[in-house]
Amino acid sequence: MILRLLLWWPLPALLSWAFAWALFAGLRAMGAAPLVALLFAAAAGAGLALFHAARWRRLIVALGFPLSLLAAGGLPAWLWLLPLVLLAFAYPRRTWGDAPLFPTPAQALAELPAIAPLAADARVLDAGCGLGDGLVELHRVYPQLAQLVGIEWSRLLAPLARWRCRPWAEVLRGDMWALDWGRYQMVYVFQRPESMPRVWAKARAEMREKDSWLVSLDFEIEGQIPAASWQLPGGHSVWVYRPAAQAVSVSADMG
């Protein structure tokens, strides 16, 4: 129970930073030169970062101590908490439950229009649009679309995506689960495997137009046969579903 609590992100990051700081202070108290103490503490932070599988968590854990030391140079010591505050702002707790910020790679959707052709008046949503990379790719492959919409929970990322994708996409700040997906002919998601059953349930409930499409980067919907799927270089994959027209399913819809 205590171990589970300790692993509750971002506690591991905080504890790693605190450990690096304690090591730094301890070495300094023992008379070590500032640079030596800094190198040892930064190396300890980097070592702790290796326990994390996700690249973004590794970066946060490894960079926390040196960045906070930099920020705290000549300033109050509590300022080392600043990166965490910034992180919480950029990346509020509720979005961690769905997906961290990983951008859609360029060219990832190059094949999509051949599978899922869209008319110029089709509405397309990137649910959880992050910094707008998915929108950029959707705009690239469907240049004719006049109604490209992204929704992003983070108060920092949403305005950045809005600025980046103006004027060809509209970016909303809000919860993708609260938005009605029925208004969109295609919903694109790049979330997490754990979110996919909820994505599917929502798409099935709301996307009732026969020719609507649900597109997922990397994560399939367990038990559903995709209308199409293909592998991309770099280990990515694209999964295309037809929420309204989907007749065949392996598990959930059988009963």
Ligand SMILES: C[S@@+](CC[C@H](N)C(=O)[O-])C[C@H]1O[C@@H](n2cnc3c(N)ncnc32)[C@H](O)[C@@H]1O
């Ligand atoms: C893996 S990133 C994908 C970003 C973008 N779709 C792309 O492909 O480049 C997932 C994004 O979903 C956002 N997100 C997670 N849960 C969300 C929610 N409930 N509502 C809105 N955005 C959410 C996260 O903040 C993150 O920016």
